[in-house]
Amino acid sequence: MTTSSKILKNIFLCVAMFYCTAMSFSQSDSSMYVTLGGVFEDGFNAVLFDTDSNLVFGGYTSSQNGNGTKGYLVKTDSLMNILWSVTYSEYSDASFEDVVPNGEGYLAVGKLLNPSTSYDVLLAQFSEDGELLWDKHLGGNDWDFGNSISPISGGFLITGETYSYSENADAYAAKIDENGTLLWEKTFSSEFNELFNDGRESGNGLLMFGGEKKLDNENSEQWFVLTDNEGDVILERNYGTEGTNILHAVLADPIDETYFILGEIYNTNTESTNATMARLDDMGEVMWLDTITSAGTTKWLNAEIGRSNELVCTGSILDAGFGNQGNDFFIKRITRTNSFVDQTTFGTNNDDHPEHFIRIANAYIAVGRTDGLGQGQFDALIIRTRNNGLDENFSTTENLDANSDFFQRIEEDTAPDSDFYYSGITNELYFPADTRTYSIYSLLGSKVMGSTVNTRKISLNLKPGVYLVQVNGSKISTKKILLR
Numbered sequence: 001m002t003t004s005s006k007i008l009k010n011i012f013l014c015v016a017m018f019y020c021t022a023m024s025f026s027q028s029d030s031s032m033y034v035t036l037g038g039v040f041e042d043g044f045n046a047v048l049f050d051t052d053s054n055l056v057f058g059g060y061t062s063s064q065n066g067n068g069t070k071g072y073l074v075k076t077d078s079l080m081n082i083l084w085s086v087t088y089s090e091y092s093d094a095s096f097e098d099v100v101p102n103g104e105g106y107l108a109v110g111k112l113l114n115p116s117t118s119y120d121v122l123l124a125q126f127s128e129d130g131e132l133l134w135d136k137h138l139g140g141n142d143w144d145f146g147n148s149i150s151p152i153s154g155g156f157l158i159t160g161e162t163y164s165y166s167e168n169a170d171a172y173a174a175k176i177d178e179n180g181t182l183l184w185e186k187t188f189s190s191e192f193n194e195l196f197n198d199g200r201e202s203g204n205g206l207l208m209f210g211g212e213k214k215l216d217n218e219n220s221e222q223w224f225v226l227t228d229n230e231g232d233v234i235l236e237r238n239y240g241t242e243g244t245n246i247l248h249a250v251l252a253d254p255i256d257e258t259y260f261i262l263g264e265i266y267n268t269n270t271e272s273t274n275a276t277m278a279r280l281d282d283m284g285e286v287m288w289l290d291t292i293t294s295a296g297t298t299k300w301l302n303a304e305i306g307r308s309n310e311l312v313c314t315g316s317i318l319d320a321g322f323g324n325q326g327n328d329f330f331i332k333r334i335t336r337t338n339s340f341v342d343q344t345t346f347g348t349n350n351d352d353h354p355e356h357f358i359r360i361a362n363a364y365i366a367v368g369r370t371d372g373l374g375q376g377q378f379d380a381l382i383i384r385t386r387n388n389g390l391d392e393n394f395s396t397t398e399n400l401d402a403n404s405d406f407f408q409r410i411e412e413d414t415a416p417d418s419d420f421y422y423s424g425i426t427n428e429l430y431f432p433a434d435t436r437t438y439s440i441y442s443l444l445g446s447k448v449m450g451s452t453v454n455t456r457k458i459s460l461n462l463k464p465g466v467y468l469v470q471v472n473g474s475k476i477s478t479k480k481i482l483l484r
Helices: 003-009
Strands: 022-027 032-037 042-049 055-061 070-076 082-088 094-102 105-113 119-127 132-138 144-152 155-162 170-176 182-188 194-201 207-214 220-227 233-239 246-252 259-267 272-280 286-292 298-305 311-317 328-334 340-346 352-360 363-370 379-384 421-423 428-430 437-442 447-452 457-459 465-472 476-483
Touching: 032 042, 042 070, 055 105, 055 363, 055 379, 070 105, 070 119, 082 132, 094 119, 119 155, 119 170, 144 170, 155 207, 170 207, 170 220, 207 259, 220 246, 220 259, 259 311, 272 311, 298 352, 311 352, 311 363, 328 363, 421 476
Parallel strands: 042 094, 042 352, 042 379, 070 094, 094 144, 119 144, 144 194, 170 194, 194 246, 246 298, 272 298, 328 352
Antiparallel strands: 022 032, 032 379, 042 055, 042 363, 055 070, 055 094, 070 082, 094 105, 105 119, 105 144, 119 132, 144 155, 155 170, 155 194, 170 182, 194 207, 207 220, 207 246, 220 233, 246 259, 259 272, 259 298, 272 286, 298 311, 311 328, 328 340, 352 363, 363 379, 421 428, 428 457, 437 447, 437 465, 465 476
């Protein structure tokens, strides 16, 4: 690496953002839609239902306090009345990817930008009243991300990815106790990049992981790993075809020693991404495979065992034949033997991106982000289904009228002219208003893109990785971005 590229690698620009937040409601005959957020990007990545029948949502906000992205935790009652909300950022950039109950409070995991411009796996323990009790950092000296946390015997299992221990990204797993004390930490690596999106404990005491394993710079496979309770690998399986294939969720069958895996797989014939779920035997062999083929992008992100031991899956779909225009929430129920029960889509006529869902009583709560409601580029979105949830056989799309009496639209504010940031959701790079030229470099110092600027934003079509963006306007500014 050249001296100049080393200097560039250590430059990180924190963009000032102006505070503005709002909450909006909308209802159809059977569903409630709630958005929270301001003029920038906000979203929820996780939701839990506590023993007091309250809901806790974890995610991020770029609209508050005018200083980068912050971890965002919101607690409501079961009717969506806000009890409290808190933001977290020890430095300048943080987000919560998952949250679980811990004692009489809540434990969130995510990422945090540290003063050396590297990311750490973030652990933050909050009381039931939203007070920060303690926070801790895991990982090495480079970029480390926490993607999920789940309760296991003797503590909690954390999964994610790390750039700290080899030249490429490695899958990351750690076990902590209820006080956040690290019990063990493991990385899983090969020649190219790997990551874990989910990790849970199976019924037979093993730990199971799902994620993505790169085969080369162009192709990856769905990756399923079983370990003992110390994180030592017992079984490893890869699934997929040519292109990008990812597992987002793993689940143990409560009846026998089999597993469910859910994610996305690239269809080389239609050049589209399809949602896949499969049931595996105890050796990781596929017992059955279910694929949803669409003209756009479809993927499963989460699942749970529902009533009558049925598999309830949630994900996203971009296909006008299935739902509204744009990206929609997608929920499907099937039996353990892969017999169809029902399915439905929820969403606005714009893009709605789900991340997680849970069942409460006779309803379902789904969370994510939307650009179809509220006032920001993306707002944190909560959808509560009809009171009888998925127990009723339904196949119609839930349409939302943004002009209905239940929804008061907030006029969108424009971003300040000095805005310079990358949106990982839309894969777009936004320039300051006075930008004349831009250049994008790899961490090895090679220029991969660059041109004069005649628009405030451009779409990026680059391989996943870390890049440095330099803009030349009234002053030279540099920003480090991660494409995933």
